[in-house]
Amino acid sequence: xxxxxxxxxxxxxxxxxxxxxxxxxxxxxxxxxxxxxxxxxxxxxxxxxxxxxxxxxxxxxxxxxxxxxxxxxxxxxxxxxxxxxxxxxxxxxxxxxxxxxxxxxxxxxxxxxxxxxxxxxxxxxxxxxxxxxxxxxxxxxxxxxxxxxxxxxxxxxxxxxxxxxxxxxxxxxxxxxxxxxxxxxxxxxxxxxxxxxxxxxxxxxxxxxxxxxxxxxxxxxxxxxxxxxxxxxxxxxxxxxxxxxxxxxxxxxxxxxxxxxxxxxxxxxxxxxxxxxxxxxxxxxxxxxxxxxxxxxxxxxxxxxxxxxxxxxxxxxxxxxxxxxxxxxxxxxxxxxxxxxxxxxxxxxxxxxxxxxxxxxxxxxxxxxxxxxxxxxxxxxxxxxxxxxxxxxxxxxxxxxxxxxxxxxxxxxxxxxxxxxxxxxxxxxxxxxxxxxxxxxxxxxxxxxxxxxxxxxxxxxxxxxxxxxxxxxxxxxxxxxxxxxxxxxxxxxxxxxxxxxxxxxxxxxxxxxxxxxxxxxxxxxxxxxxxxxxxxxxxxxxxxxxxxxxxxxxxxxxxxxxxxxxxxxxxxxxxxxxxxxxxxxxxxxxxxxxxxxxxxxxxxxxxxxxxxxxxxxxxxxxxxxxxxxxxxxxxxxxxxxxxxxxxxxxxxxxxxxxxxxxxxxxxx
RNA sequence: GCCAUUGUAGCUCAGUUGGCAGAGCAGCUGAUUUGUAAUCAGCAGGUCGGGGGAUCGAAACCCUCCAAUGGCUCCA
Numbered sequence: 001x002x003x004x005x006x007x008x009x010x011x012x013x014x015x016x017x018x019x020x021x022x023x024x025x026x027x028x029x030x031x032x033x034x035x036x037x038x039x040x041x042x043x044x045x046x047x048x049x050x051x052x053x054x055x056x057x058x059x060x061x062x063x064x065x066x067x068x069x070x071x072x073x074x075x076x077x078x079x080x081x082x083x084x085x086x087x088x089x090x091x092x093x094x095x096x097x098x099x100x101x102x103x104x105x106x107x108x109x110x111x112x113x114x115x116x117x118x119x120x121x122x123x124x125x126x127x128x129x130x131x132x133x134x135x136x137x138x139x140x141x142x143x144x145x146x147x148x149x150x151x152x153x154x155x156x157x158x159x160x161x162x163x164x165x166x167x168x169x170x171x172x173x174x175x176x177x178x179x180x181x182x183x184x185x186x187x188x189x190x191x192x193x194x195x196x197x198x199x200x201x202x203x204x205x206x207x208x209x210x211x212x213x214x215x216x217x218x219x220x221x222x223x224x225x226x227x228x229x230x231x232x233x234x235x236x237x238x239x240x241x242x243x244x245x246x247x248x249x250x251x252x253x254x255x256x257x258x259x260x261x262x263x264x265x266x267x268x269x270x271x272x273x274x275x276x277x278x279x280x281x282x283x284x285x286x287x288x289x290x291x292x293x294x295x296x297x298x299x300x301x302x303x304x305x306x307x308x309x310x311x312x313x314x315x316x317x318x319x320x321x322x323x324x325x326x327x328x329x330x331x332x333x334x335x336x337x338x339x340x341x342x343x344x345x346x347x348x349x350x351x352x353x354x355x356x357x358x359x360x361x362x363x364x365x366x367x368x369x370x371x372x373x374x375x376x377x378x379x380x381x382x383x384x385x386x387x388x389x390x391x392x393x394x395x396x397x398x399x400x401x402x403x404x405x406x407x408x409x410x411x412x413x414x415x416x417x418x419x420x421x422x423x424x425x426x427x428x429x430x431x432x433x434x435x436x437x438x439x440x441x442x443x444x445x446x447x448x449x450x451x452x453x454x455x456x457x458x459x460x461x462x463x464x465x466x467x468x469x470x471x472x473x474x475x476x477x478x479x480x481x482x483x484x485x486x487x488x489x490x491x492x493x494x495x496x497x498x499x500x501x502x503x504x505x506x507x508x509x510x511x512x513x514x515x516x517x518x519x520x521x522x523x524x525x526x527x528x529x530x531x532x533x534x535x536x537x538x539x540x541x542x543x544x545x546x547x548x549x550x551x552x553x554x555x556x557x558x559x560x561x562x563x564x565x566x567x568x569x570x571x572x573x574x575x576x577x578x579x580x581x582x583x584x585x586x587x588x589x590x591x592x593x594x595x596x597x598x599x600x601x602x603x604x605x606x607x608x609x610x611x612x613x614x615x616x617x618x619x620x621x622x623x624x625x626x627x628x629x630x631x632x633x634x635x636x637x638x639x640x641x642x643x644x645x646x647x648x649x650x651x652x653x654x655x656x657x658x659x660x661x662x663x664x665x666x667x668x
Numbered sequence: 669g670c671c672a673u674u675g676u677a678g679c680u681c682a683g684u685u686g687g688c689a690g691a692g693c694a695g696c697u698g699a700u701u702u703g704u705a706a707u708c709a710g711c712a713g714g715u716c717g718g719g720g721g722a723u724c725g726a727a728a729c730c731c732u733c734c735a736a737u738g739g740c741u742c743c744a
Contacts, residue, residue, distance in 0.1 A: 102671065105738090190671085192672070193671085193739085194740075197741070203670075203671070206739075234737095247717090251735065303744060306744085323744060354744085357669055358735085359670070359671095360669090360741080361736090362736095539744095576703090577702090578701070603702090604706085605700095605706080606702070607706065608702095608705085608707085610704055611704095611706050623704060624703095625702095625703055627703085637704065641705090
């Protein structure tokens with residue numbers, strides 16, 4: 001990646017005038033006093049300016065933005081009725097939304113050809129400043145652009161439009177100086193969306209693509225993308241015979257086969273070990289409850305349509321649990337708790353059921369039933385910081401152990417105070433001064449005590465919880481991004497993401513503070529001065545869900561799991577029938593030592609057996625014949641196809657240590 | 669739920685303008701006794717996702733439902 005260049009610029013000259021011909025090949029824009037400019041802009045103050053290289057982070061963004069416009073240019077040339085709406089780009093991909101008849105990826109080739117043609121023409125991308133009326137006149141046939149102009153330009157003010165050949169774009173810029181800079185692009189996919197994300201508004205066709213400064217990096221990107229596709233956990237899961245989906249009989253519900261159940265159980269057992277160490281007690285709660293509990297918890301209000309609800313013939317209403325917390329709360333409520341026994345911490349591999357809409361499911365990452373390594377801590381307010389801190393220390397330990405040195409990032413999701421209707425919050429009545437908690441559209445809100453609708457929102461509990469999470473992150477020196485509006489309906493949370501071997505980010509752990517369920521369920525503990533006090537609930541999951549985490553592991557390791565998680569730890573092949581006895585002996589010895597061993601006594605050749613078992617990705621393939629039988633050894637082949645001879649007992653000792661220590665690396 | 673694409677043997681996939689439903693692998697049987705990514709031969713395997721329709725005739729055309737995939741929306 002080239003870096004940006006700082007140059008001295010003078011007022012009254014164009015930015016491009018400060019570049020020599022060599023620089024003009026890669027410099028595409030300029031930033032002065034934190035404002036981005038096109039190179040054709042005239043400086044309004046003298047001083048230092050940062051010239052943006054096309055391969056810098058900002059440069060790539062400008063390139064992708066410009067490529068989106070090139071796409072729009074090509075689309076309106078090929079489909080004159082298409083009305084461009086707007087584009088966006090992230091760190092790799094861009095998209096552009098059009099009001100047009102549906103197209104498919106089969107239509108991409110002519111569009112890409114047209115884009116190439118415009119690129120070859122090297123059309124200048126020219127900035128034109130016009131007053132609002134002038135701009136509205138240009139886009140009078142495009143209601144989407146008209147909306148945007150009215151939103152962004154005040155009456156009587158001027159703004160920029162860009163000309164690229166015959167194509168005009170209402171945009172703030174900056175762009176690459178001409179289409180010739182857009183040398184390596186590819187359209188990737190097409191989907192539909194609605195204008196302004198509103199399902200009731202006009203349908204739009206969204207076309208995705210990417211763009212790079214040169215062909216080589218585009219090729220690398222496409223290769224990585226293909227590799228990611230090959231690593232799809234659904235494909236690997238099938239090859240390793242881990243799970244199935246029965247699409248006719250239980251759409252969206254995973255079935256674990258014996259191999260898959262081994263992985264799942266190993267992960268559950270490991271979590272149990274860690275929970276015990278950290279004072280989380282295992283519980284078990286039912287999967288079905290009367291709907292009353294979901295009304296108490298507030299889930300019914302917000303998630304009724306996403307729950308599996310049913311009615312018995314006697315008229316009773318029941319629902320499958322969409323979350324585990326009410327079950328854990330019910331257990332907490334079985335007795336009176338002293339402040340001395342706090343915190344009370346329950347954990348469970350708890351399966352929850354959510355009616356995901358048909359188009360929203362995807363393999364193990366988004367099923368309709370999944371099992372959370374769920375935990376609920378009932379805390380005194382003074383214990384919040386210690387518990388959150390302890391969890392934030394456990395999280396990296398676990399992911400480093402299981403996945404290797406993984407990059408971990410943290411988000412702090414807070415409430416959006418402009419949309420209080422999305423959350424449980426407290427209100428204070430202006431009339432009678434009563435304080436109460438509620439969620440709902442503001443028009444329906446009234447004081448439960450006096451019926452007044454003159455209410456004031458009280459955010460103090462939310463602010464307090466958010467502060468607590470922030471402090472824990474700060475005290476451990478963990479950098480985090482704040483995500484306003486992403487909080488759960490009952491409280492703020494910390495979300496943890498890990499990067500996998502292909503540099504993809506996955507959300508895993510979540511740590512949430514909740515001051516509202518304790519109110520809904522009227523929870524309390526007895527204080528030192530015998531008064532009832534409200535506990536705080538801490539919701540936490542570390543893996544997230546077993547389904548999702550297994551999917552992440554399969555894609556991260558390309559199915560070649562660490563041995564302790566591997567369904568087949570040893571696969572034994574005798575060279576011929578003559579050595580079946582010795583192979584059986586080896587197999588028995590491994591089994592005796594709790595090693596998951598499989599013995600292949602079929603008639604096939606060794607080569608064929610290895611070929612056929614490769615998809616299963618056994619940790620070790622063991623071949624035994626004359627030599628091994630005579631010397632009490634085995635010939636071992638590891639996951640990377642290296643072979644080594646081992647004394648049987650040495651192999652067992654080594655393997656035992658590898659598994660016990662949860663090693664990622666094999667014994668050789 | 670919305671848009672696009674797709675659904676043929678356990679798996680991967682052919683099947684042309686509508687004219688007898690195919691292959692490879694896996695499975696079974698037999699031969700072969702094998703030294704690290706496919707030994708040979710034979711056999712068996714199908715409501716062509718479900719339902720409806722136009723046609724002398726449909727896996728193919730039309731309608732409808734179900735499901736999957738890629739996105740959108742959503743994800744407590």
